Amino acid sequence: MSEVTLNGGCLCGAVQFQVRGEPQRFYHCHCRRCRKASGTGHASNLIIGDAALSFTQGENLLKRYKVPDAQRFARQFCSECGAAVARFVPELNGVVIPAGALDDAAPIQPQARIFWDSRADWSCDGDDLPRYAEYPV
Template identity: 70%
Template sequence: MSHVTLKGGCLCGAVKYEVNGDLQHFYHCYCSRCRKSSGTGHTSNVILSNANLLFTGGESSVKQYKVPEAKRFTRQFCSNCGSSVAQFVAEMNFVVIPAGSLEGDIPIKPQARIFWDSRVDWACDGDTLPRYSEYPG
């Protein structure tokens, strides 16, 4: 994939970030943890590998919540407004970016709907994206 620089931030504007890395994936995730953390039927995340995450504003407002029994699930957010923001996942050596936190256009289109079998009946649908029970092979 291509090397990109993406910028984003939170709803209140306190937290701002910049990510430089190799664009890998753009997934809509329907797992129960993503639904609970977002309050919606799915989350939309952009994933970059070989990436650097730099907070250009408000880093002291960034907080994390790690689900104790989860291997990798951590939610990173602004402590002022609660908006999810980009986070580095050390175990996987990539950065996960909530697509809605990005400024401007995203240079990749959604590629798949993951954890599809975990979705709720009222979750969004209506396109031809591939669907996977878990992570794509």
């Protein structure tokens, strides 16, 4: 797929971002951390590789929380409304976008459900997406 430009923001509109790069993956993650961070059965994240992330509004309102013992897991959010927004992940050399934060249509469809084995038993289960116990190889 070729490079795309995606726009998004937080719930209150105070933080706005733009991401440019190559869409690589789109996963529904069912791990405990994603469930806690989202307050739902899974987090839906779009990963953009070789990406540039810029905040066009509200960068001074950003807060970031990284789970101390996590290799990659972190959360970036608006300090006004608490909504998650895009964040750069050095280990991926890319940007993770909470799909619900997008103002534009996602350029790819979800590809898999990851950390399926740690899924809450009440979480959704109504599609044919591949399921992985952890990250796909």
